[in-house]
Amino acid sequence: MEKRKRHQTEEKIIEIGLILVSTISILTTIGIVITLFYESYEFFMEVSMIEFFTTLRWAPVFDPPSFGVLPLLSGTLLIAVLSSFISLPLGLGSAIYLSEFASKKMRQLIKPLLELLAGIPSIVYGFFALTFITPLIRQILPDTSVYNALSASIAVGIMTLPMVASLSEDAMMAVPDSIRQGAYALGSTRLEVALHVIVPAAFSGIAASFMLAISRAIGETMIVAIAAGQTPTFTLNPLESIQTMTGFMVNMALGDIQQGSIEFKTVFVVGALLFLVTLALNFIAKFVIQKNREVY
Amino acid sequence: MTNKIKVEHLDFYYGNFQALKDINMDIHQNKITALIGPSGCGKSTFIKTMNRMFDLIDGTKATGSISFDGTELLDKNLDVVQLRKRIGMVFQKPNPFPKSIEENVLYGVKRHGDVPKSEWDELVKTSLKKASLWTEVEHKLNQSAFSLSGGQQQRLCIARALATKPEVLLMDEPTSALDPIATAKIEELLEELKKEYTVIIVTHSMQQAARISDYTGFFLNGELIEFGLTKTVFSNPTDKRTEDYITGRFG
Amino acid sequence: MGKTSKRRRLAQRLFLNKFFEYLFLAAILLSISVLLILVGDVLRKGLGSLDWSFITSMPSSRPERAGILPALLGTLWVIGLTALISIPVGVGTAIYLEEYANKRSWFFRIMNINIGNLAGVPSIVYGILGLTVFVQLLKIGPTILAGALTLSLLILPVIIVSSVEAIKAVPSSVKEGSYALGVSRWRTITGVILPMALPGILTGSILALSRAMGEAAPLIMVGAVGFVTFLPDGILDRYTLLPMLIYNWTSRPQDAFAQIAAAGIIVMMILLLITNITAILLRRKTQNRVE
Numbered sequence: 001m002e003k004r005k006r007h008q009t010e011e012k013i014i015e016i017g018l019i020l021v022s023t024i025s026i027l028t029t030i031g032i033v034i035t036l037f038y039e040s041y042e043f044f045m046e047v048s049m050i051e052f053f054t055t056l057r058w059a060p061v062f063d064p065p066s067f068g069v070l071p072l073l074s075g076t077l078l079i080a081v082l083s084s085f086i087s088l089p090l091g092l093g094s095a096i097y098l099s100e101f102a103s104k105k106m107r108q109l110i111k112p113l114l115e116l117l118a119g120i121p122s123i124v125y126g127f128f129a130l131t132f133i134t135p136l137i138r139q140i141l142p143d144t145s146v147y148n149a150l151s152a153s154i155a156v157g158i159m160t161l162p163m164v165a166s167l168s169e170d171a172m173m174a175v176p177d178s179i180r181q182g183a184y185a186l187g188s189t190r191l192e193v194a195l196h197v198i199v200p201a202a203f204s205g206i207a208a209s210f211m212l213a214i215s216r217a218i219g220e221t222m223i224v225a226i227a228a229g230q231t232p233t234f235t236l237n238p239l240e241s242i243q244t245m246t247g248f249m250v251n252m253a254l255g256d257i258q259q260g261s262i263e264f265k266t267v268f269v270v271g272a273l274l275f276l277v278t279l280a281l282n283f284i285a286k287f288v289i290q291k292n293r294e295v296y
Numbered sequence: 297m298t299n300k301i302k303v304e305h306l307d308f309y310y311g312n313f314q315a316l317k318d319i320n321m322d323i324h325q326n327k328i329t330a331l332i333g334p335s336g337c338g339k340s341t342f343i344k345t346m347n348r349m350f351d352l353i354d355g356t357k358a359t360g361s362i363s364f365d366g367t368e369l370l371d372k373n374l375d376v377v378q379l380r381k382r383i384g385m386v387f388q389k390p391n392p393f394p395k396s397i398e399e400n401v402l403y404g405v406k407r408h409g410d411v412p413k414s415e416w417d418e419l420v421k422t423s424l425k426k427a428s429l430w431t432e433v434e435h436k437l438n439q440s441a442f443s444l445s446g447g448q449q450q451r452l453c454i455a456r457a458l459a460t461k462p463e464v465l466l467m468d469e470p471t472s473a474l475d476p477i478a479t480a481k482i483e484e485l486l487e488e489l490k491k492e493y494t495v496i497i498v499t500h501s502m503q504q505a506a507r508i509s510d511y512t513g514f515f516l517n518g519e520l521i522e523f524g525l526t527k528t529v530f531s532n533p534t535d536k537r538t539e540d541y542i543t544g545r546f547g
Numbered sequence: 548m549g550k551t552s553k554r555r556r557l558a559q560r561l562f563l564n565k566f567f568e569y570l571f572l573a574a575i576l577l578s579i580s581v582l583l584i585l586v587g588d589v590l591r592k593g594l595g596s597l598d599w600s601f602i603t604s605m606p607s608s609r610p611e612r613a614g615i616l617p618a619l620l621g622t623l624w625v626i627g628l629t630a631l632i633s634i635p636v637g638v639g640t641a642i643y644l645e646e647y648a649n650k651r652s653w654f655f656r657i658m659n660i661n662i663g664n665l666a667g668v669p670s671i672v673y674g675i676l677g678l679t680v681f682v683q684l685l686k687i688g689p690t691i692l693a694g695a696l697t698l699s700l701l702i703l704p705v706i707i708v709s710s711v712e713a714i715k716a717v718p719s720s721v722k723e724g725s726y727a728l729g730v731s732r733w734r735t736i737t738g739v740i741l742p743m744a745l746p747g748i749l750t751g752s753i754l755a756l757s758r759a760m761g762e763a764a765p766l767i768m769v770g771a772v773g774f775v776t777f778l779p780d781g782i783l784d785r786y787t788l789l790p791m792l793i794y795n796w797t798s799r800p801q802d803a804f805a806q807i808a809a810a811g812i813i814v815m816m817i818l819l820l821i822t823n824i825t826a827i828l829l830r831r832k833t834q835n836r837v838e
Binding site (some may be wrong): 104118176177179182187188189196197 | 377392393394395406453
């Protein structure tokens with residue numbers, strides 16, 4: 001009897017311990033939200049929302065400072081859009097090839113290589129962008145500045161491509177083979193099966209992979225910090241030096257700023273904005289998947 | 297009576313495993329040919345050689361001859377896209393595309409592009425009528441095919457196959473996933489279909505073969521044991537193994 | 548419609564099919580050739596500077612004398628500590644979710660949504676959290692410990708998800724067999740479930756740690772520096788890491804620094820290759836056993 005009781009207490013203690021450990025991931029989220037929004041609240045006590053969201057000059061450490069976030073947003077948007085010109089078509093093309101055209105052997109050969117591409121740290125892509133892609137661009141377009149959005153976007157696009165490829169391929173592989181056979185039995189070519197049956201059937205998964213890749217591009221930091229420049233410019237010209245939200249945060253963290261100062265708070269308010277944008281994209285991706293889930 | 301398809305000395309391999317051994321068979325036009333036999337006997341493999349579905353599986357090989365109106369189907373250079381338009385197929389489980397009912401029927405003609413757009417509505421109607429599904433779906437053609445019951449989905453797959461105007465219809469146990477009522481509907485339908493099409497149906501049910509077919513072939517371990525008029529095969533089989541199977545001694 | 552136009556249409560469809568097959572293949576080959584170009588470029592720029600003294604020397608403002616020793620040790624310290632923190636927490640959470648939590652409870656649902664969302668949060672945001680909570684609030688300062696704690700939170704979702712998958716893959720017959728012998732829940736977990744799930748858990752954890760090894764952004768936020776000339780000696784020391792040092796060198800305009808940055812990248816990629824190969828070998832081991 002004694003022994004059983006001791007056992008039960010032991011089991012109970014372990015369970016409680018595990019619950020406590022599990023809450024760490026929830027505390028992380030709560031911590032992020034409180035940290036970002038508390039400092040942002042303080043920031044907006046000093047700077048008006050109207051200035052923040054509508055004016056075109058971002059110069060928080062200048063005298064007099066100005067806090068128009070649009071240049072950072074446009075810089076981020078530029079990177080997100082340009083990089084998706086690379087990651088989405090190439091990623092989807094790769095996925096279609098792997099799932100609908102490639103033989104099993106081919107697939108086994110290619111997939112690890114794509115995984116390798118996905119495993120390269122962003123700092124390496126940043127180095128590659130600055131020391132390889134940028135000189136290449138400047139050979140073709142000599143007026144391009146050393147730091148420019150295009151070079152960083154290409155690197156970000158290459159980095160997010162494997163994610164699009166692998167998530168889209170998963171979605172296409174999940175379409176039951178019986179549907180594929182039905183289409184072949186009606187006399188479809190492989191391309192027609194892929195484009196008219198498989199891609200539409202896997203659409204939600206593919207769309208979600210696009211969304212996640214864009215979200216990753218928006219949150220990408222080191223590539224843009226190295227190759228895109230540190231000049232907040234409200235422009236859509238990819239050959240100019242720009243600054244993204246993440247690039248700004250890194251720049252500020254490297255400098256020497258006083259805790260509690262208004263400059264310090266800008267890091268949090270920009271972080272909060274970044275957090276909200278990526279969170280929204282992730283939520284949309286999840287929503288798309290759940291909404292369109294076909295029951296085969 | 298004409299031979300639509302003539303199979304001679306057909307051997308078929310999955311890798312090193314020989315799944316069909318020296319099959320010879322004449323498929324008659326506008327008749328229903330039923331293929332029976334225990335599972336794994338090669339009957340499904342056999343009909344998949346006729347529209348070359350085995351091309352999709354790595355490591356398969358077919359030798360011998362299958363002549364379809366004079367065209368050699370096992371010819372490596374044969375265009376399977378064209379072939380599968382002429383020889384349609386219905387599968388064991390209903391496999392509609394995740395599209396609307398109408399889109400499912402039109403899938404083939406949209407790909408082949410041989411029917412002008414102005415005739416599409418009519419084609420949808422006639423195909424669904426031939427599959428005796430029209431009255432059940434005429435007011436919801438734009439709904440997802442997944443909204444239909446299993447039996448309706450299978451008739452939709454038949455309509456989808458008919459819409460490309462095939463000459464031959466291959467059916468791989470088309471009623472095995474359906475309830476008795478849905479099965480009866482499809483059997484009725486087959487009676488109508490044979491007026492226009494040549495039908496080859498694989499079935500696991502001997503009663504079904506006896507009810508609906510004109511000719512029956514009995515497969516065992518990759519060999520065609522017996523082939524002939526259904527009446528003869530069921531009432532007066534020549535091979536002892538056929539008799540054992542149809543009297544239920546094994547299978 | 549005439550026979551010739553029909554034939555033409557068919558020829559066109561077959562042509563398109565081939566054309567796109569090659570186009571899609573080209574997409575893959577392009578991605579893979581980028582991989583080769585990138586590796587080739589880094590090797591070409593960096594191999595010249597890579598020798599034993601590069602690995603065993605201190606950083607220097609003169610590129611020809613600079614080495615990576617503090618960064619290499621810093622990386623090993625931080626990643627080692629991150630493993631010690633994140634794996635127990637991640638596996639503990641996975642055990643709770645798979646073996647204890649009621650799958651219909653609100654806690655389980657919130658945990659799942661939460662883990663999914665955390666995985667999508669940009670790494671630099673974790674840096675802000677680390678800065679506020681570990682560096683400032685808990686007064687740990689810009690130390691190895693603060694960096695490791697921050698990276699632990701960053702990779703926690705990945706470890707949880709892969710551990711959950713590994714635990715799920717243990718056949719329920721094995722668990723039931725153990726319970727049927729009257730073995731308690733925790734003893735079943737430590738005696739049967741964890742040993743069987745271990746290779747899967749380790750594979751996921753190693754991959755997560757290798758991701759952490761290449762991170763620079765969150766560490767910049769928590770005060771890792773790009774340039775130190777002393778070796779780390781304890782978890783409350785200041786530190787630099789390979790990605791930080793590479794970043795520092797890459798941002799300098801002189802070519803000589805680009806070359807030693809490339810040499811640093813080679814060292815980091817070798818470390819990553821070792822960890823990844825370990826993970827792949829472990830994964831192969833699990834696959835063999837299941838089959």
